[in-house]
Amino acid sequence: MAIAQHKPALKRRVTINDLADELGLAKGTISRALNGYPDISASTRVRVTKAAERMGYQPLAQAQAIRTGLARSLGLVLNAGPGNTHKPFLTDFLDGISRAVSKENWSLTVATAMDEADEVATMARLVNERKVDGFILPRTKVVDPRIDLLRERHVPFVLYGRTGDPTDCAWFDIAGEAAIRDAVMRLHGLGHRRIGFINGASVYNYAPLRLQGYKEGLAKSDLPFDPALTRSEAITVGQGERKGGELLQLQNPPTAIVCALDLAALGVYRAAQMRGLDVGHDLSVVSYDGIPEAATASPPLTTFAVDTRAAGSRLASLLFARIRGAAPEGLRETVSAHLIARGSDGPAPTKPTGGFETPSNKNQPKGENT
């Protein structure tokens, strides 16, 4: 055995030229064979693909990019500004996207921005540098400058959430309005007649939708809509606590509160506890999101959960389709959240919520993890 030549680990990539030499073909021929051009005979095509497989050839994305203009990368810019820090689903979301992206041998480029203007600027930079072929836009707003930018520049994108003006927009969204509607109807079924609603930030597109869902639920339950029972702009525990407190100290407080966000619901827990109310008994709470803390809260929170990982995957798939030229109108999906019934809601208390009432049956009529 000869002494091994050193530098074995520094194996050069196998290029298209290596393939061409190996097979005695022109490199253009190799390229066309691999890319499915019709002017290549079937036999040559298999010969090339087999050799490519055998030699472990993988085209260099950036070499392709300079000619084709495709960077083979999806873009995601996150708002990391103050108040946007709590993103319990980010890992799942990234994982969902990443899986879909890896499957196509693309990659995911992420950047962060401090505010709306910064988001737009960052996205512009990414498209100028051709680092990215399209964007996934999380947390859509009713009017969203990001969308204007991409529309104007003709950059493919897909929304996570809907928006005010759907022109040219593809999206994936969860029907939060239906969930909120169902939450109201569920509470009505449990005997509640005064049902409050605490919404999230109204700039986001989901907020008006969920309010509408709330109204729809009331209507289907033959309950009147009382503006005094609604609040909004509660996206943190603290804000939920404040708004919840406001509702609870009404002269005729609600016996149940629907929250548009789990975090706000956790705040309502606090507001209730401070007033000596037993959540799930004196006050019912149904919420939306399915954050992990909801399961370990006491009582465990009944909530409509969202499969964020799946959302990420679908968004990536839709964006691929968009990049490959599909019309946005055909790329719009809305799925529903699924109820996880736990311990935070129960039959309406017999007396109007207040100090002392009979220790009624401590709620049990629920399924678990529906």
Next chain:
Amino acid sequence: MAIAQHKPALKRRVTINDLADELGLAKGTISRALNGYPDISASTRVRVTKAAERMGYQPLAQAQAIRTGLARSLGLVLNAGPGNTHKPFLTDFLDGISRAVSKENWSLTVATAMDEADEVATMARLVNERKVDGFILPRTKVVDPRIDLLRERHVPFVLYGRTGDPTDCAWFDIAGEAAIRDAVMRLHGLGHRRIGFINGASVYNYAPLRLQGYKEGLAKSDLPFDPALTRSEAITVGQGERKGGELLQLQNPPTAIVCALDLAALGVYRAAQMRGLDVGHDLSVVSYDGIPEAATASPPLTTFAVDTRAAGSRLASLLFARIRGAAPEGLRETVSAHLIARGSDGPAPTKPTGGFETPSNKNQPKGENT
């Protein structure tokens, strides 16, 4: 005013050739002028840079990449497997990295993996495709196969955390061992004599370090090390609750518990509450991480907080240096966590923790947000 020619938005990128035409120079000259080659006269250099500025020229990263081999992108692969889902700092971490990266006009490529083998495979794919010039490795383990891969392939990388074999490794880390040591000494100063320790997962490099810090704190306080007072593998609330419960039901239970992770500390809260113990009074808890939930727990958790955003930025900077050829030995930083004293620790109870004791002074001798 003439009618505007249409297709104004589809402005072509300005390329190096445009610059060359504009200035009447060869494109090679432009390139060398912009890249600081010494064989370009000062006057020409400023002429070129000014024109580049004026015309908004930005070199196309992938065109450069194919010749230079640099993709101008940093890689980060996240473990999204089961049990790794709770990453409260991910946004901050990404933001820290992203800022440093944007500043250099690079980008950040992130991918996810399901387990250790998948991580390595994903990283291998990213370097094969030359999508990435180096990696940031979060959550280092004592023996870490990711490091072996990158070492062997001579791919630059930097660790977030230290590791067993430091050969060729650059890193940024928080001195968790010092924090745990200080926690023990702080508790000793408050009069505690039996101080337990609940560690995290021992595969990670931080675990043995923090255990060592615990021992060091005991030694400096002239307290004996009692293995019966230590537990490990507690990285969730549930696990913290279990391990905490074990410690609390010892015949001679600790009056204070130091946790290597805030999540575990929150579990200890539960274990204590189930036994009717008042955290911060009957039982002191000091922890490490600084997760947001720690601030809103009751009592608010005294913990050593980590600036994850800054960590991300430093990691990126170190990686840049590494990619540009700096030796790894010079790229090793360790900073300390900072104490946020809150309400979960206080003077040792006068009687051995148990049922009824005097309602001693409800702790107040702490600073806030040190």
Next chain:
DNA sequence: CTTCTTGCCGAAACCGGTTTCGGAACCGAG
């Protein structure tokens, strides 16, 4: 047996940069 297609592939230009090489112009020294 020509001529016209058609199928299939080679050659070369191209994408937007970087890097090597060589030579023109200018310099001071002899």
Next chain:
DNA sequence: CTCGGTTCCGAAACCGGTTTCGGCAAGAAG
């Protein structure tokens, strides 16, 4: 004036692919 040495830039090769163009050969049509 000649010569060797710098300074500075143009020309061209190169990186690893894609895409256009044109031509050869085989088969079909006349």
